[in-house]
Amino acid sequence: MRTLALLGTTALALAAAGTVIAQPAAAQPAECHSSYEPCVPVTSDVDCAGGSGNGPEYTGRVRVIGPDEYDLDRDGNGIGCEDS
Template sequence: MTPPPKRVPRVVTKNLVVTRAIPFKKKNVKDPELPQGEVVVTTVGVKGTKKLTYAVTYTDGRETRRRLVRQQITVRAVTQVTSIGTLEEESEPAGGCDPNYGGGCVPIASDVDCSSGSGNGPAYVTGPVQVIGSDVYDLDRDNDGLGCEDG
């Protein structure tokens, strides 16, 4: 009796292309133009992609070997840049100045009147002062943008 013929395994090699994401990096930079503590993303990070080509060997339909033969970056990742403010704001005078007024310090108080007027305070301001926000103390009686124009 003759032995059965030896079975020859079927070996096939194919190329397999896989696309993978490349994560973006993150970088923080100090920005002397931004107020201290303010954080702004100045460059948005973007993922990149790369194409990997493998030579895959199959023996009788089962993968038996995988070898990387080529790697190509198709889209470069963009680093995300975050700016962190370092500008120190000038300190306000004692009691603080109301941010609704410019050109002089209008104190923050329960009521402020023009020093040349007949108001009863408790705080007074010598003008003129420019109204740059809301005229919370009604210092600009003629609504021309200037308060305490008479001194």
């Protein structure tokens, strides 16, 4: 089975012919906050996924390597969103 990454009507024609169309990889946000690894977007607020925050963005466990602007590392041990 062939895998192609195509867009537009050509992709639709290939899909109809039984060719598997690869989905593009999820893009990283254009700008990552320098205090967190892996990438946490620079935005007005980021909360832990599964927590009680109201977003607009959510993240899972992250390493905090600078000022914890989003208050994700409540116990100060360098790991944010430990319970998510």
